[in-house]
Amino acid sequence: MDQLALAFSPSPGIGHNQPPEPVDPIDGLNARLADSHADLVARFCDLELACGRVPDPIASEEDAAIATDFIAQCQAHIKNTEAAHRREKALFLAAGRAVDAFFKRRCDTLNAALAPAVSGLKAYRDTLARAEARRHEETRRAAAEEAHRFAVEAEEHRAAAARLAGEAQSLEGRSRAAEALRLAEEATARAAAASEQAMAVLEPTRIRGDYGATAFVRRSWSFEVVELDRVPREYMSLDVTVVREAITRDGVREIPGLRIFQAEALRVRSP
Numbered sequence: 001m002d003q004l005a006l007a008f009s010p011s012p013g014i015g016h017n018q019p020p021e022p023v024d025p026i027d028g029l030n031a032r033l034a035d036s037h038a039d040l041v042a043r044f045c046d047l048e049l050a051c052g053r054v055p056d057p058i059a060s061e062e063d064a065a066i067a068t069d070f071i072a073q074c075q076a077h078i079k080n081t082e083a084a085h086r087r088e089k090a091l092f093l094a095a096g097r098a099v100d101a102f103f104k105r106r107c108d109t110l111n112a113a114l115a116p117a118v119s120g121l122k123a124y125r126d127t128l129a130r131a132e133a134r135r136h137e138e139t140r141r142a143a144a145e146e147a148h149r150f151a152v153e154a155e156e157h158r159a160a161a162a163r164l165a166g167e168a169q170s171l172e173g174r175s176r177a178a179e180a181l182r183l184a185e186e187a188t189a190r191a192a193a194a195s196e197q198a199m200a201v202l203e204p205t206r207i208r209g210d211y212g213a214t215a216f217v218r219r220s221w222s223f224e225v226v227e228l229d230r231v232p233r234e235y236m237s238l239d240v241t242v243v244r245e246a247i248t249r250d251g252v253r254e255i256p257g258l259r260i261f262q263a264e265a266l267r268v269r270s271p
Helices: 003-008 027-036 038-051 060-167 171-198 240-250
Strands: 215-225 258-269
Touching: 027 038, 027 060, 038 060, 060 215, 060 258, 215 240
Parallel strands: none
Antiparallel strands: 215 258
């Protein structure tokens, strides 16, 4: 059994050659620590109980001497316990670093291998986004022109309706005036619909996979140092958090000595 397994396993007892029952690793660790450090735990109990016997108040030289010696004993025990703590934890720290390295190495390797694909998909998405932006602008411009045309048409029909209503001397004249008013209302409705289309916001460009994944671009504000000597005193530490909060939360777009820019990166969301 290796060291890490031993760290989680209580000391074997009689019949330990029998197949062990499944045990929770944390329960096993707690049992092993309690068994290995039974004297240390017992000493803690004794000292904690003794705390209630320290003279209170301390009113004499003898009481002060007793309290001094007792505090020194407690502090020595705490110091010894902290040393034991470090010894016990050293194995887990080393194991944690080994686990981190095991997985991180593989993730870093795959990320590096994946970078060209991500870059290619980002380039394709940017080309698609530019094409969509051009189409959207053309549609928006045409809709704005159409809205203006319908608005002019509505005014012409409305003026005609008013003129016909004033001149109407018969049922036919009043019908012509009503028809002109109906045409004015229709043109007004079409102008409103075209205006709404002209003001439509372009939706972000997204690429959808065949199995539900979605690729999109996420933008964020960032900065770089251009002239350190020009950076204001409140930013002189160049604390990333302070500067990032200024440009994201407070909307600061200009800081002397820094170049503030909007960066974008491709993200792919799983279904």
